[in-house]
Amino acid sequence: MVPTSFYILISAVLFTIGALGVLVRRNAIVVFMCIELMLNASNLAFVAAARQYQQMSGQVFVFFVMVIAAAEVAVGLAIIITVFRNRETLDVDSVNELKN
Amino acid sequence: MSADSIIFGLTAFVVIAAAMMVVLNRHPMYSALYLVVTFLGLAVFYLQLNAPFLAAVQVIVYAGAIMVLFLFVIMLIGADKTMAGEDHLGVQRWLGGAFAVVLIGEIAYFLAGAHSTTPIARSYVPLIHSAADKTLYAPFGSVQALGSALFSQYLFAFEATSVVLIIAMVGVVILAKKRL
Numbered sequence: 001m002v003p004t005s006f007y008i009l010i011s012a013v014l015f016t017i018g019a020l021g022v023l024v025r026r027n028a029i030v031v032f033m034c035i036e037l038m039l040n041a042s043n044l045a046f047v048a049a050a051r052q053y054q055q056m057s058g059q060v061f062v063f064f065v066m067v068i069a070a071a072e073v074a075v076g077l078a079i080i081i082t083v084f085r086n087r088e089t090l091d092v093d094s095v096n097e098l099k100n
Numbered sequence: 101m102s103a104d105s106i107i108f109g110l111t112a113f114v115v116i117a118a119a120m121m122v123v124l125n126r127h128p129m130y131s132a133l134y135l136v137v138t139f140l141g142l143a144v145f146y147l148q149l150n151a152p153f154l155a156a157v158q159v160i161v162y163a164g165a166i167m168v169l170f171l172f173v174i175m176l177i178g179a180d181k182t183m184a185g186e187d188h189l190g191v192q193r194w195l196g197g198a199f200a201v202v203l204i205g206e207i208a209y210f211l212a213g214a215h216s217t218t219p220i221a222r223s224y225v226p227l228i229h230s231a232a233d234k235t236l237y238a239p240f241g242s243v244q245a246l247g248s249a250l251f252s253q254y255l256f257a258f259e260a261t262s263v264v265l266i267i268a269m270v271g272v273v274i275l276a277k278k279r280l
Contacts, residue, residue, distance in 0.1 A: 002108045005211045007145065010112050012207040014119050014138075020200045021123035024193050029128050029174055033135050036166065037119055040142055043158075051149045054223050054240055056249040059151050063250065066161050067261045071268035073166045077173045078275035084177050 007048035014041035028080050028090045032073070039069050107148060115141035132170050139163040150241035228252040 014037060021034030043062045050058025084090055118137040125131045139162045146155035224237040227248040238244035250258055 001102075002104055002148070006108065006112075007149065009208055009211050010115065010145075012211075013116055013204055016200045016203050016207075017116070017119045017123055020196055024189065024196050025123065027128050029170065030122075030131050033122060033128075033131055033170065036162075037122060037135065037138065040139065040162070044142060044145055047146055047149045047151050047154060050151070051240075054225065056225055056240070056245050057253075059154055059241065059246055060249050060254050062151075062154055063157070063246070064254075064257060064261060066157060068264065070161055070166055071264050073169060074272050075268050075275070077169060078272040081173060081177060082275050090177070 004048050004052040008045055011041045011045040011048070014038075014044065026091050026093055028083070028092050028095075029077075031092060032076055032080065036069065036073065039065060104148065107144070111141050111144045111148075115145070128174050129171070132167060132174060135170075136163050136167045139167065152241060153243050153246055 018034045018037035018041060021037065022031050025031050025034065043065055046058045046062045046065070050056065050062075080090070083095060087095055089095070115138055118134045118141065121134040122131045122138065125134065139158060143155040143158040143163075146152075146158060223240050225240050225245050227236040227238055227244065238248065
């Protein structure tokens, strides 16, 4: 049986890769995908902890995180599409003034 | 080398490699596909961690709905071309990578000294709101156990998420309209 700390390590590595992607990439959609990667890393940590302590609360929390992530993706992509419609670019570095 | 460890090692390699390719790839389309691979690998992890329902939900919701939405948007607004334009980051990109490695090293150092016991292989959790004279048990990670916790202890959060979904739907429809 694989120890829990291995899963936590994988979760931490995934979270760091996601954070790196958010900071380094310029495409807004890829930044959004890296945010989803970070959410999934935390999901993995929750499920691993749930098995360690034999509590169903960890899995219930993952359930809720998945629901909220789905809603967040829908709204976030709608925002990205609206920004693209108005600015004709997906570059997060060039969307740097509030006034159009 | 038990089968458990071999599966863990292979899946960990696939998940981390696919996550690296999500960040490093130039085409957003390929990043999205690598992210689907990551999600499927995570579903395998959930199966190993006694969470079969969450594994199925991961595949259905994340890989089957969220990533499909991503791919639709990528193909709709033509983001599958690589981005032109000047690069403002320069050396900070490499510094970011170096700091990420340092962060992972720190986490691994602390986890290596952590007291991690080998968890119980299989146990039964009591179902909440069992009958008065007899407590019902369900295997850990089963649908019964998850449903029992979801609809009794976390009922308010469950109802609140339905409100969140309605709000998200209304928000998306309003944002997508060309003229309000």
